[in-house]
Every structure is written in structure tokens, then in C-alpha cells.
Amino acid sequence: MSKKSSTKKPATKTVKAKPAKKAKxxxxxxxxxxxxxxxxxxxxxxxxxxxTDENGERFCTKCKEPQGTKVKAKxxxKAKPAKxxxxxxxxxxxxxxxxxxxxxxxxxxxxxxxAKGYWTSPGGKTPHATLYSAILRxxxxxxxxARFKKTDRGNFAFNG
Numbered sequence: 001m002s003k004k005s006s007t008k009k010p011a012t013k014t015v016k017a018k019p020a021k022k023a024k025x026x027x028x029x030x031x032x033x034x035x036x037x038x039x040x041x042x043x044x045x046x047x048x049x050x051x052t053d054e055n056g057e058r059f060c061t062k063c064k065e066p067q068g069t070k071v072k073a074k075x076x077x078k079a080k081p082a083k084x085x086x087x088x089x090x091x092x093x094x095x096x097x098x099x100x101x102x103x104x105x106x107x108x109x110x111x112x113x114x115a116k117g118y119w120t121s122p123g124g125k126t127p128h129a130t131l132y133s134a135i136l137r138x139x140x141x142x143x144x145x146a147r148f149k150k151t152d153r154g155n156f157a158f159n160g
Contacts, residue, residue: 089127090134092118094147097158103151106132 042048043062050061058067087095092113097104104112106128113119121127135156139146149159 087119089113089119089121089131090138093131093135093156094158097148097156098160101158103155103157105154106135106156109156 043050043060043065047062051058051067052061059065060067089110093106093109095118096109096113096116100112110121110128110131114121124130132154135148136150139148139150144159147159148156151157
């Protein structure tokens, strides 16, 4: 194969020169800098405002806010009391089996858990079946680290 030489000229861009900024040394030295005043509020960029004179006005060097404006300070967030997390049926069953140290079936577990006030059913028709499924799922996924062990058909004990 033969290589074709390209005859295209590279595109040139015209760049306009920006006007040079005046150096601070060229500014009139007749004005002495005003003493720094205490800030009304803290700067949204962090810390206190750092004021400088620009074109006869005072601005914060960080956030560019004019000095004359008043910004409301943020109020600290109120600490909300921590809500007590409700125990799940699975956690309640583990607690019950740990306390009783006897194997139980899930129907008996649900009745005892409700009687002790650890957990109440949200209105499901078969909470014992849901608990049975959850216990089997935990045994399958966690293996020997599971909180439950199957002792007999339909009966579980605390694995601890």
C-alpha cells in the first residue's frame, strides 16, 4: 500500500490578547487601609470574612459578598431524640430462644413473642410462616454463624 501525503495545512487559531491587569503597586497609596472590623457572621466559604477594598467598596475575598449586606447566621440543627428501633420478628425469636433455651416451633414462638411484647404482627395472616421462612433463610446464608439451628421438623433452637 502506498501512503498518501496530506496536503492540508494545519488550522490556525487567532487568539485575542487580554488587556493586562493593573498591578496593586500602581494603585494610589494615598488611602491607608481601613482597620479590619469584626465580621457580623462567618463566611459561607469557611472561617470569618476577610474584607478588602475594591473600587471603593469592601468585599470579602473568599465569597465576594459586599460588607454592607447582612446574612442570617445558620441556626444549629436541633438534636432529635433517637427513636427506639422496633425489634423484628427474627430478632425477637432469637431473643426468645436464647432466654428459654428450648426448641420451639414458629407458631409457639409468635404467640410467646406477642405475649412478652417483643414484637407484634402488623396484621399478616400467617406470621408464623414468614418467621419460619426467615429462620431457614438465615440458617442457609450464615451457616454455622446463624443464630438458629434446626433441631427437629418444624422446631428451632438458639445456636449459641
